[in-house]
Amino acid sequence: MVISSNSCLGFICLLLCHWIRMASSLNLEDPNVCSHWESYSVTVQESYPHPFDQIYYTSCTDILNWFKCTRHRISYRTAYRHGEKTMYRRKSQCCPGFYESREMCVPHCADKCVHGRCIAPNTCQCEPGWGGTNCSSACDGDHWGPHCSSRCQCKNGALCNPITGACHCAAGFRGWRCEERCEQGTYGNDCHQRCQCQNGATCDHVTGECRCPPGYTGAFCEDLCPPGKHGPQCEQRCPCQNGGVCHHVTGECSCPSGWLGTVCGQPCPEGRFGKNCSQECQCHNGGTCDAATGQCHCSPGYTGERCQDECPVGTYGVLCAETCRCVNGGKCYHVSGSCLCEAGFSGDRCEARLCPEGLYGIRCDKRCPCHVDNTLSCHPMSGECACKPGWSGLYCNETCSPGFYGEACQQICSCQNGADCDSVTGKCVCAPGFKGIDCSIPCPLGTYGINCSSVCSCKNDAVCSPVDGSCTCNAGWHGVDCSISCPSGTWGFGCNLTCQCLNGGACNTLDGTCTCAPGWRGEKCEFPCQDGTYGLNCAERCDCSHADGCHPTTGHCRCLPGWSECPAGTYGYGCRQICDCLNNSTCDHITGTCYCSPGWKGARCDQAGVIIVGNLNSLSRTSTALPADSYQIGAIAGIIILVLVVLFLLALFIIYRHKQKGKESSMPAVTYTPAMRVMNADYAISETLPHGSGGNANSHYFTNPSYHTLAQCAASPHVNNRDRIAKSKNNQLFVNLKNVNPGKRGPVVDYTGTLPADWKHGGYLNELGKSPVP
Template sequence: MTTTQFKMYLRIFSVLIITGTVAAQLKGPNVCTRQEPYTTIIRVSKQQPYQVKEKAWCFSMLPRCTKYSIKFRQVFRTETLTKYRLVEECCEGYAPDADDEQCVPVCVESCVHGKCVAPNTCTCAHGYGGPSCDISCPNGKWGRNCQNDCRCLNGGTCEPLTGDCACTPGWRGDACERACSPSTYGHKCDEICQCKNNATCDPSSGACNCRPGFTGPLCEQECPVPGEACPQNCRCQNDGQCKKFTNDCECTAGWTGDVCANRCPAGRWGEKCERPCECANGASCHHVTGKCQCEAGFTGEKCLDICPIGTYGVDCAHTCTCEHGGACAAQNGSCTCRPGWRGPHCQLRACDDAKWGPHCDKDCDCNPETTDLCDPWTGTCECAAGWGGDTCSRQCPLLTYGKGCRSTCRCENNGLCSPINGSCLCAPGYRGLHCEEKCPYPLYGDNCADTCDCHNNATCSHETGQCSCKPGFDGLKCDRPCNGKTFGLYCRQPCDCENDAPCNPVTGECVCGPGYTGARCERHCEPDHFGQGCSQPCNCSRHAVRCHHVTGDCICEDTWRGVRCETQCSAGTFGAACSEACRCANNSSCAADSGRCVCAAGWTGERCDRPCPERTYGAGCTQRCPHSLPGILFFSYLC
C-alpha cells in the first residue's frame, strides 16, 4: 500500500467514526445535530384515592348519619423513561480539524494542486483541474492529453479535465458568451443592480454609470444644473467610503468589491468579510449581521436545534399532519409511518379493521362497542373514552376518565367525575367547574337550586339545608323561641329563676317580674317600693302599713280606707259626715275632703274612667311595661 493510499483510507475511517467521537463544542459552519435517545429512572408520585367513613349531623339531635368521603394519599413508583438529547457532530462529509473545534470538508481523494472546499470537492490552483487537481494543461487547452482547444470567451478559463468554462464576473453561458442582463451583475450574474434613474450597471463590479444630470453612488442625486453632466466623486455603494487620495472604496461590514456592490461570499460576513459564519446544519448567515438563516427543519440562534415535535419546515412554521404516531420529517413534513400504518399521513390501516399482525392474519380481541382502534401491528386495543383494560371491557376506575382512563379527575368535595370527559357532577352543596365552590347563602342542595328557610339569623347547611339555630331558638326552622323556662343552644339549658320569672333565652339571666329583685328574683321589693325593677316609690298616705310589692296598692291601717288610705269614709262617700257620694269609676276612691278621684291601678282621668295609655300600667299609670321577650307570657300581665 502506498503512502497516498494509506492517507486516503485514514481520512475515510475518520469520517465513519466521527459520529461517536466529536465533542459537543464545535464551532463554525457544517455542524449538524441529531436526537440521541437515552433512558433514565424517575420517581413518580401519584394521588391515590381512598374512602373514609365519617359521622355527620343529620338533624339537630341524635342519631348522627354515616357519610363517606374521598381522600387522597401520595404514593410513589419508579419508571424507566426514554428521553432525547441533541448531539452535535460534523455534517456528513465533514470531519473535525486538528484542534477538534471546527468541521472541515473531507475529500476522499486528496487535492494535489488545490484545496478541499466541500465534501469530495477540490478548488484547483490556476492551471490545474480534475477531481484531485492533478491535471494540468497549457492555457487554452484541455483534456487528458491537452489536445482540445478551450472555447471559453471573455476571459473565461476552462477546466483542464472537462473543458467546462469558469466565467469572469459579468459573463455567463456555457462559453461565457453572454453578458449579464442590464439588471444583474457579478459572479454568475447573481447580484441585482441597485442603480437609479435608468443608470447602467457595470456587469462585473456593479458600479453605476449615471445618465447626464445625475450623480451619486447609485445615480440617485440630481446634478446642480439639470441636464448637464456632473462629476461622480465617489462611486462606493452600500454606505462605503472613498479613500481620500485614491478614491478607492472602503466597504462597510458585509460588502466587498470595487464599489462595495458585492455581498460577502457564502460562509463569510462582517468587516472585510473576514468573519466565518457559525451556523450549523447547512445554514447560511446574513452577510452583514452574521445572523443564521436556518435551513428547513432547524431552529435556534445557530440552527443547532431540530424543529419541535409536531412542527417542520422553514422557521418550523408548519404543523405536522402525521397520524397514529407517525414520525414527521423536520425538513419537509413527510411522514414515516409506524408498522401497521400507511398512506401519506399514516392515516390508513395496513390490515382490515378486525385484523392485525405482520401478515394481517390475527383477530383483534377488543370489545367492538367500547374500542376506538385495534392496533394493526400489535393488536393493542385503544379504548374509547371511559373504558380501559386489555380488551376495553372495564369502565374507568374511580377518579380516572378519558381514552384509556389515562386522565385524572379534578372534581373536588366528593363530586362525581364523568368517565368519558371528566366533567364533574357535584355533590349537594357545591357547584363550579370542579365543584370547588360551596353554595352561597341562602342556597343549598343539588346545583345550589334550593333556598334555605331558616329564621332568626340561623345558619343553613349548604349541603342539606338543615338550620343551625342561634342560642335562644329551636325548631326545624329556628322559628320557635325558648319558652321562658329554658335558654341557650337549642333551648336545652333550664332557667334557674324563682317566682315564675322567665330567663333571657340567650344568656339565661333572670328577668324579674314586677315586685321582685335579686339575681334569681328571689326577693320582694323593699316595703317603700314596688313594681318593675322595684323602681316605683309607694304613693300611700301615712295611714298605710305598706304598699303591695307588685301592684303598689296601699294596705291601710284599721279604720282607714281609700286607694291611698286617705279617708275614713266608707267606700263611695266623702265630705262632712261622709254625706257626699263619690263619682269615681272602676273601684277608685275619692278624697275625703274634696271628693277628687284617686284612681285604682290601671286607670286614669278625672273620674278614673280611662285605662292607662299604651305601654303603661299601675297606680297613676306611672309604670312602663317591660320589654317584651318573644313568645314569653310576662307573668299574667297584659300591657
C-alpha cells in the first residue's frame, strides 16, 4: 500500500493539532472557569521492622554438648515494601452553561441564535433589526409591529424591537427613546456601569474611559505625572536642575537644600545652607559648611560637631586620622603632626638622646639609678626611669601590684575567681576549681583542682567540690567518698539526726520516716494495731470468732472464756484459773463451778452426801441430793417438755428456711429448781434475744449469774438434765427472776456474731467468765 506525501503530511498535522489542543490549558483568569479537587493514587516505598529468628550459643550444664546450648531470639531489621498513597490535585473546567473553546470558556445556547450571538447561557444578543429569543424575527431598523407597519422612535443609534417597538439604547444613552446621555459617573449599556476615575477626572459616557486633568495619568487617573513630566496628559518636560522637583500640574520647581533659582541652578552662598539657603553655618576654626545639610567639614587638626575641638593627644591632620610618631615624651602638633621634644631629646621624632645611655644631667655626668634589667630607658635630663612591662617603682625594682600588669603596671588584669595575673603579659593562672582565659569557667561536674585535671571520687550522687574534690554527702550517707550508709538509728545530712522510731521501728536514713515493726503503727510506731488488725502496717485483718481480738504481731486469736478447751484442773479467761474442787470432782471450764462426784456435796465437793441410784447419772453441783422419786418424775417431765420444745423449734426452722428471710424469734429461758414441778405466778417474760440466736433447742438462760453466757458455751455435758422448760399460751418462755434485779440484768448476746471489744465492761462476761452484774 502506497501513501502519498500529502496524506502523510495531513495526518501529521492532524495529530499535532490534536496534541496542541490536548496540551493547552484553560486561562485561570477567565471568570467562567471553575475548579474542583480530584484524588489520585501514587506508589510509595515505606519501611517497616521485619522479625527473624536468630540463633546463638550460651553456656549451660549440658556436658554432652561441651557445656554449650543453642538459644533463639527474635531480632528485627528494616525492610521495605510498596504502598499506595492518595494525593489530591486541582482540576479546572468550564462552569455549568459554558464549554471549552481553545483557552476560553464560552457560553452555550441550546436554541441556536439565528441572527445574533450567544452572550450568556441560553441568552442571545440579536443583530440590528432582529428579535426573538433566537434572533429569528426580522424587521428593518425603522419599523416594528404586525407587518412591520409601525415606525421606530429611537434616537442616537438605538435599535427598535421589531415586535414591541421598544428601544434598545446604544451604550452611553438612556431614556424611553434613548435621547439622553448617561449621567455623570455612569456609562455603558443602560448606564449601569459606574465610572472608576479618580482625582476629578471625567468619564466617557459610552466606553467609561477616563479623561485625566493636568498632572495625572493612569487608566483611572490615579497616578501623578512621572518625574520630569507635568501638565495636560503629562506631556510637558520639567526644567528643574540639581535634583529639583517640578509640580505635576504647574511645572514649578521645588529646589533641594543647598540650591536656589527658578530652575534650581544656583548654589547657596558661603555661610548659608538648607532649604532655600535659609540657615546659617556654625562651623569654627576655618571649617566649611555643607550647603545641603549644614554639616561642618573641619580644617586639619580640628574635630567636633562644629570643629571646636583640637585633635585628641596622639592624633593630628584631617579628621584627626593621622597618628603621632613622637617618642620619649615629645608633644605632637595637632595640625601638622610635627614633634616638640622634651629637654634631653632631639630629632624629627624626638628619638635621639643628648646623653649616652646610662648617663643623665646637663653635662651628662650622672649615672642613671635605674635597675638595668627592668628598665627601658633613663631620662637624659632628670634621670627618671622608664620601666619595662611588669615593673614599677622609682628605680623599676618593684613588680606590679596584684591586679595590674603591663607597661608602667597601668593595665588592669581581667582574671576572675581569685586567679593570679602575669605581671608582664596579663595571662591568668587559674585557682583550683576554675579554667578558661579569664578563669571564669567553673570545673565541669566530676572534676576539680588546678585546670580541672582531677576526677572526683564521690559516690551516691554526692556533690564534689571543684576546688579540692571534697564530697558533700546527700542525706543518708557519710564517709570521705559518701559510700557509707548512716548507722542504724541515725539519718539525714551527715547522719547527725537521731531516729525517733519506737517499738522496733526502722528509720529511713534519708528523711527519718519510720517503718514500723509488725503489730505497730503511727508516725513513730507508738500505737499498737487497732482491734481486728495485725501484722506489718496493721494491714492484715484478724479472722477470729468468739475471741478478744488477736495478737497484733502474729495474728493469733485470744479466745474468750469457754471458746477453748482448758486443760483439766483449769478454767476461765485463757485457762489461767486453777480449779478448787476436791474428792476427784471436776470444774466448769468457764465458771470454775465444781461438779461433785457421787457421795459428795458442797461448793468444793468437800461434804459427804447421799448417793443417788437410778438411770439418772447427773451429778449434784452446789445443792444436796434429792430423793430418787423426785429425780425420776422430774426427768420424765423434762424429757416430755424437751421433745415438745424440739418439735416447736424444728417447725420454726422449717418456716424460716421456707421464707428465706431471717426473723427474730423468742429465746426460751429456763430456771433451775431442785424439783421443778410447779410453775408459779412469780414468772416474768424473758427478754427476746437478738435475731440470729433464737430457735436453737440447745440455747439456755440460767438464773445463776455465772451462767449468763452464750448458748453454745453452755452446751456442756456437765449441765444438769433436770432443767425444765416452761411455755406459755402465746408461745413465749418464762423464767423465775424473783431473785434477780431487773434493772441489772445483762443483755443477751447473739452467739453467731463476734463479741464487741468492750464485752468485759458492757454487761457480758468478765475475765473469770462471770457476769459483772451482782
